[in-house]
Amino acid sequence: MTLLPPVSRARRAGPVSRARRAALCVALCAGLTTGLASCGEDPDKGTNGIGKLSATEIESRAREAADAATAVRLSGTLVSKGGTYRLNMRLKQDGGTGSVTSKEDTFELLRVGDDLFIKADAAFWTHQGDGKPGEPPSRTDAEAAGKLDNKYVKVPQGDPAYKQFRGFTEMDVLLDGLLGMQGDLSKGDRTKVGGIRAIKVKAEDGDGGVLDVSLEGEPYPLQFARAGGAGVLTLGEWGLDFALAAPSKAETVDYGRQLPTSSD
Known part of the structure; x- marks a missing residue:
């Protein structure tokens, strides 16, 4: 009688392991809900698109929006x-x-x-x-x-x-006096300020100030941590007359x- 070679445990477990890995990947993708898109999703989907710009361009666009605001x-x-x-x-x-x-x-x-x-x-x-x-x-x-x-x-x-x-x-x-950034600019994390999606712009890795800029609608400044611990300011109701x-x-x-x- 001819005996068939034994099937290794690793080979027997192969389909199950692949299924488990696939399930784990799905679970990880579903759990990444920190405001950043994951697993191939476009992080700028549904935003005003400034997240694709450089830190200097984002800061410039935020200042332009603030300068044009009426309130x-x-x-x-x-x-x-x-x-x-x-x-x-x-x-x-x-x-x-x-x-x-x-x-x-x-x-x-x-x-x-x-x-x-x-x-x-x-x-x-x-x-x-x-x-x-x-x-x-x-x-x-x-x-x-x-x-x-x-x-x-x-x-x-x-x-x-x-x-x-x-x-x-x-x-x-x-x-003009309060929103000054000091030093080289870099992009930081995506975040939320008052429920509004935003992206951080950091000067000197945060030591020169951190500006949160809206990713929704006009790219208004939403929050600013001033350099040297000189205060934290929240900005809102842009353009809302009173x-x-x-x-x-x-x-x-x-x-x-x-x-x-x-x-x-």
Whole structure:
């Protein structure tokens, strides 16, 4: 009787192993849902296509989109030589409104054209110091501060505080000053900001700033981590108009002296 050669375990297991490998591949492909396309799918499918561009081109397109926008909401933390500020501002070309919080103060700003108003509680209007040279300008006493509590005060254009406070309401100035990248640019990961697909652009591998640019619709900046840990800002509601109007006389009082500047 002729005996057939035994079938090796490896040969017997071959079809099963191939089936298992195929199933594993399918499972891995299905699990790669981090916002990046996988297993041959086009990662730019359904996007505005800027993910195919170089980092420099993406950053340039984001700036062009921001420059052309008519309005934006900007919020987050800003660290500067003057201190640390938390911003929540809605801005457009002819004005802005929102709040600014520093270490010592919280106040609201409203600008309509060239008319700038500040609104704060009584604590904002009280301050140590008597206005001597080299010292901060004096704020007012408790009684007068009570009259200013949560009222709008119009900031005279000749007041030293006008330029500082207006800067928080200038859309173009604020964006140009805050969105600066420092160093060579490179493309980072695909991500999401507020549910919107985005791609990161990094300067000096992140040390010079990280900009998240929208992959949906216009390539607007959606988030920016400033160089050197100088704050993280979120940008949204691009092009969404909002009403701006000067406060009524009943909401407004006259400070009658030099306004205090914000301090940290």
